[in-house]
Amino acid sequence: MPSFAAALSPIVSLVPPRIRVVRETPEEKGETFITIQVPDVPEEQPVPPVRKTSYHTRIREIPTDERPRERLIQYGADVLSTSELLAILLRTGTEKYSAMGLGDHLLASFEGLRGVARASIDELSQIHGVGPAKAAQIKAAIEFGRRLVAASPDERTKITSPRDVYNLLGPSLREEKREHFVAVLLDTKNGVLRTKTVSVGDLSSSVVHPREVFTEAIRHSAASLIVAHNHPSGDPTPSPDDVSVTRRLQEAGELLGIEVLDHIVLGDNRFTSLKEKGLM
Structure with a gap:
């Protein structure tokens, strides 16, 4: 018959190091009991405040x-x-x-x-x-x-709203001093295949040709796409040129079978969806 220590060994091996196993044998009944003593767990200590230092403190x-x-x-x-x-x-x-x-x-x-x-x-x-x-x-x-x-995650980012596009592109575009026109290429489930800057303009405009946008879309077998660009002024109000470019892209997309779902204009902590504004 195995000894008590041998029988207890597999159980003890499962107990974390900070927990102590004690063997207790009451004299009256001769029975063996196991008591597990768990030490008090200290409360998580908050990050101590830092004393204010002057600009000159080394x-x-x-x-x-x-x-x-x-x-x-x-x-x-x-x-x-x-x-x-x-x-x-x-x-x-x-x-x-x-x-x-x-x-x-x-x-x-x-x-x-x-x-x-x-x-x-x-x-x-x-x-x-x-x-x-x-x-x-x-x-x-x-x-x-x-x-x-902007790095591609293990699972493709899903675009379900204009804000998703803003969250995807905002960190990189809103600090730019020139207009950047970006195509967000999507698969059949609106997962992001790739983001591609197709044009960089000046302070107030960027020149975009449908050929540049759809060459990338075809190369990556995109089912649809969303275009976006920043306004360095911080005001995301679409200009007449923005609306005109969007409509030309829509027409090209219809011919190629690649739908242009939206055009997002990014400003200073704000954005405008031409789709939501009824401008496309």
Whole structure:
């Protein structure tokens, strides 16, 4: 007959390391009982607040557990402020500003993160303490984020509404200083096959030929498509040219058997669907 320890072994192996198994044998009955002792589970500790520092406080002068890089490692990137994230990219400050102070100065100079994203490398480099190398790091990080948002997921993104198109293209298009005309190619279930920039114009217009749009659609065997473009002015109101281009694309699509489902104009945190406006 197997010993008690041998019989208990398979059970004990399933118990997490933090839980202790105790053998108890009451003297009166000679029976063997098992008691599992579970230690108290400590409550999840909130992220400790960071003491406010001045623009001149050097990173090395900040307590280790309050430094941006250490906080990111311990608590995750989402708890950091925008200036703290910039400080990690910048790494060093100037004689006037710490790295975090320089991050705050950048945000103030360009009126927030969106302004920093829109700024060119030359414009960023003009901020004392940034320079071309740090400006390139900032632009690379912003572009990496844009590409991550636009990256094709394991399952195709489904387009069920104009907002889906805005969510898909907005992060990359709304910061552009020139008009970008994009075709969103769809399969038979409105899954996104590909997004393709077919034309880049100037500040107020882009020239689009149906041939450029439908060449991509045919190449990728699209069942239908949606076109979209940004208005750098931030106002998503469709222009007469927008309506005219849409109708020409619709006519070409009817001939080729590839339906143009909608035309979305993207502005500053807003968008307009020509389909919903009855303009197509």
